[in-house]
Amino acid sequence: MYTDSTFLLILPGLLLSALASLLVKRTYRKYSEVYASAGLTAARVAEEMLRQGGADDVRVERVAGELTDHYDPRDNTLRLSQAVYDSASVAALGIAAHEAGHALQRHEAYAPLSMRTAIVPAISVTSTAAGPLFFLGLLLSWQPLLWVGILCFAGALLFSLITLPVEFDASRRAVYALEAGGFLTREENLGARKVLNAAAMTYVAALIVSLANLLRFLLRFSRRR
Numbered sequence: 001m002y003t004d005s006t007f008l009l010i011l012p013g014l015l016l017s018a019l020a021s022l023l024v025k026r027t028y029r030k031y032s033e034v035y036a037s038a039g040l041t042a043a044r045v046a047e048e049m050l051r052q053g054g055a056d057d058v059r060v061e062r063v064a065g066e067l068t069d070h071y072d073p074r075d076n077t078l079r080l081s082q083a084v085y086d087s088a089s090v091a092a093l094g095i096a097a098h099e100a101g102h103a104l105q106r107h108e109a110y111a112p113l114s115m116r117t118a119i120v121p122a123i124s125v126t127s128t129a130a131g132p133l134f135f136l137g138l139l140l141s142w143q144p145l146l147w148v149g150i151l152c153f154a155g156a157l158l159f160s161l162i163t164l165p166v167e168f169d170a171s172r173r174a175v176y177a178l179e180a181g182g183f184l185t186r187e188e189n190l191g192a193r194k195v196l197n198a199a200a201m202t203y204v205a206a207l208i209v210s211l212a213n214l215l216r217f218l219l220r221f222s223r224r225r
Contacts, residue, residue: 094192
């Protein structure tokens with residue numbers, strides 16, 4: 001029901017997503033074995049980066065899982081996975097500084113982050129409902145329902161578009177803070193940059209998939225008409 005010739009539109013994005021995921025894991029593994037000469041753990045670096053940025057009210061906590069690191073603006077908490085929290089590796093410091101960058105974005109009321117946070121509840125619902133609504137509209141031959149499904153797909157694309165500047169800006173802040181603060185040498189910082197660049201590719205891939213999905217269902221809608 002969900003697969004037809006238009007599925008070919010999203011294949012490049014899906015392939016890019018798979019490659020980006022492999023690149024992230026490979027780059028993370030490589031630089032998780034390279035340790036920063038300063039010897040500070042990722043948690044300590046994140047706390048210091050937040051303090052220097054005036055956001056020392058942010059809590060830094062451990063969280064279970066691998067590569068589950070994230071900043072939650074709802075409770076102003078930065079959560080680092082166990083492997084990152086206590087590590088002094090270049091990869092861990094890069095990840096922690098990136099998440100601290102998100103916390104500083106909130107502290108400074110960075111507009112794209114505020115927009116993304118505001119639409120997350122709606123997107124979490126509409127992104128799940130988009131496909132079923134569209135195909136129900138096809139089944140019932142009811143154009144209003146088809147348009148609702150298409151608008152849900154457009155919402156997912158909008159979310160991906162807003163996410164890119166949020167992620168790129170957080171990485172920019174991280175790379176600058178790690179070297180300027182003396183947490184990493186210039187050579188070590190190149191490794192952290194590679195880890196963050198690999199992670200950024202996953203967001204680019206998500207944008208391509210969202211765009212391809214929207215085009216796919218617009219094409220199906222035009223054929224239906």
